[in-house]
Amino acid sequence: MHRLIAAIAASIAFAASSWAAENVTLIHAGQLLAFPGESPGRNQTIVVEDGRITDVRNGFVEAASIDGGATVIDLRDKFVLPGLMDMHVHLQFELGPDNDRDSLKMSDQLMQMRSVYYAMNTLKAGFTTVRDVGSSPQEMYAMRDAINNGWIDGPRIIAAGGVGITGGHADVSGVSPELMEIYTSQNICDGPYDCRRAARNAIKYGADLIKITSTGGVMTDRATGTGQQMEMDELREVVQAAARMGRKVASHAHHEDGIVAALEAGVASIEHGSYTGPRAIKLFNETGAYLVPTLLAGKTVATLAVEADFMSDVVKMKAIRVGNDMAGNFEKAHKAGVNIAFGTDSGISPHGTNAEEAALMVEAGMSEMDVIVAATINAADLIDMSDSLGTIEGGKFADIIAVDRSPLENIEELLDVDFVMKGGTVYKQ
Numbered sequence: 001m002h003r004l005i006a007a008i009a010a011s012i013a014f015a016a017s018s019w020a021a022e023n024v025t026l027i028h029a030g031q032l033l034a035f036p037g038e039s040p041g042r043n044q045t046i047v048v049e050d051g052r053i054t055d056v057r058n059g060f061v062e063a064a065s066i067d068g069g070a071t072v073i074d075l076r077d078k079f080v081l082p083g084l085m086d087m088h089v090h091l092q093f094e095l096g097p098d099n100d101r102d103s104l105k106m107s108d109q110l111m112q113m114r115s116v117y118y119a120m121n122t123l124k125a126g127f128t129t130v131r132d133v134g135s136s137p138q139e140m141y142a143m144r145d146a147i148n149n150g151w152i153d154g155p156r157i158i159a160a161g162g163v164g165i166t167g168g169h170a171d172v173s174g175v176s177p178e179l180m181e182i183y184t185s186q187n188i189c190d191g192p193y194d195c196r197r198a199a200r201n202a203i204k205y206g207a208d209l210i211k212i213t214s215t216g217g218v219m220t221d222r223a224t225g226t227g228q229q230m231e232m233d234e235l236r237e238v239v240q241a242a243a244r245m246g247r248k249v250a251s252h253a254h255h256e257d258g259i260v261a262a263l264e265a266g267v268a269s270i271e272h273g274s275y276t277g278p279r280a281i282k283l284f285n286e287t288g289a290y291l292v293p294t295l296l297a298g299k300t301v302a303t304l305a306v307e308a309d310f311m312s313d314v315v316k317m318k319a320i321r322v323g324n325d326m327a328g329n330f331e332k333a334h335k336a337g338v339n340i341a342f343g344t345d346s347g348i349s350p351h352g353t354n355a356e357e358a359a360l361m362v363e364a365g366m367s368e369m370d371v372i373v374a375a376t377i378n379a380a381d382l383i384d385m386s387d388s389l390g391t392i393e394g395g396k397f398a399d400i401i402a403v404d405r406s407p408l409e410n411i412e413e414l415l416d417v418d419f420v421m422k423g424g425t426v427y428k429q
C-alpha cells in the first residue's frame, strides 16, 4: 500500500516539477528599477513562475540553466520597472459631449462592454492595478471579479462602493427629476445612522473600499460649490462602519474645510485635495493619509471648459477655478512631506493617457523618482497590497513594464510603455 502512495506522490512531484519548468519565464532587463526609491540596477534577470516573481538575479540567466527550460523575454535594451498603479479611475465613463445621449441610449450591458475596452487601454498603457472610485458598483465588482478569474483581460481592480449625501457631489444631477429618481443610488444617505447603513450596504454588495465626497465637486451640475458638504457626524460614522468591516475610506475633497474634516474623521486618502493648505498639510502629516492629486483631471476640465461647449455654466465656472488652482497647492503639499499616491481621475481624461499625470507631477516640482514611488510603492501601501505589489522581488505578482529609456531622466518615457506583463501574462510586447 505504501508503495502505491509513494508512486502517486512521485508522479505528483514529477508533474509539479515539469509543470513549473514549463511556466518559468526569464526577463533579461538591461536596466531594472526593482525598488522605486533606490537606484536602478543593470543587466539583471527576473525569474517569473506561475504569475509570481520568484527571484531577481545578477546577469542574464540562460534558459538552458533552468531545469526543464524557460521562456526568455529580451528587454536588454529597455528600462524595466514595476507595473504602474492608478488610485483614481472611473472605468465606466469617458467625459465628452455625448455623455448625456449615451446614458439614455446605451444599455447597461453595452456600457459594461465599453468599460472592458477602457480597462484594456489602461492596462496597455502600463497600469497593471487601478482603484475604481466611482462606477455603477455592481458592474465594477463584476468586472473586477471577471478579471481576477481570468475570464477577461484588464488591470487588477480595487473597486469602491460610493456613499454620498442627498444633493451632494455623489448624488445624481443635471437631469429631469423623473430620471434623478431612477438613478439615485441606495447609498445616498443623510445623518450619521443613515450613512452608517449606507456604508454597510456598500460593503454587503462587494465594495473593497468606501468612496465618499466630503465636499462639493466640479462635475456636479448644481451651483452648490466645492466646499464641505458632509457633516462631521456623517464622516465619522462612515469611516467607523467601514473600519469595523476592514475597509478603508477615500474622500473626494476640494476645499480645505472638507479635507480637514475628512482627515479628522480618519479617511485613508483625500482625492484631488485641490485646496490643501497649512491646516490640511498638518493633518496629512499627523495621520499619514495619502493625497491622490489628479492633476490631469484639473487640467482636462479647465481646458474643456474653455475649448468645448458641452458643460453647463455652473460646471464651467467650477472647472476653470479648481482646475487652475490644483497644481500650485499640490506642489506645496508635496514639498511639506505629505504622502502622495498616484491618481488621475481617468474617465475625466481618456483612459490610457494616465501617465500624463506623471508629467504634470514633475512639472509641479516632484522628482521623477518620487512620482514613480507614488505610482508603485505608495499606491500598493494605500490599498494594503505591499506584500504582493509595488516592487520587483521574490514573492510579488509579476506585474512588470518596460520603456525605451530611463523615466528617471525623462518622465515622458512613461507615456510610451513598450512592454506590459501582469501576473506573469504578457499583454503588450
Ligand SMILES: [Zn+2]
Pocket (backbone or CB within 6 Å): 088, 089, 090, 133, 134, 345
Ligand atoms: Zn473621480
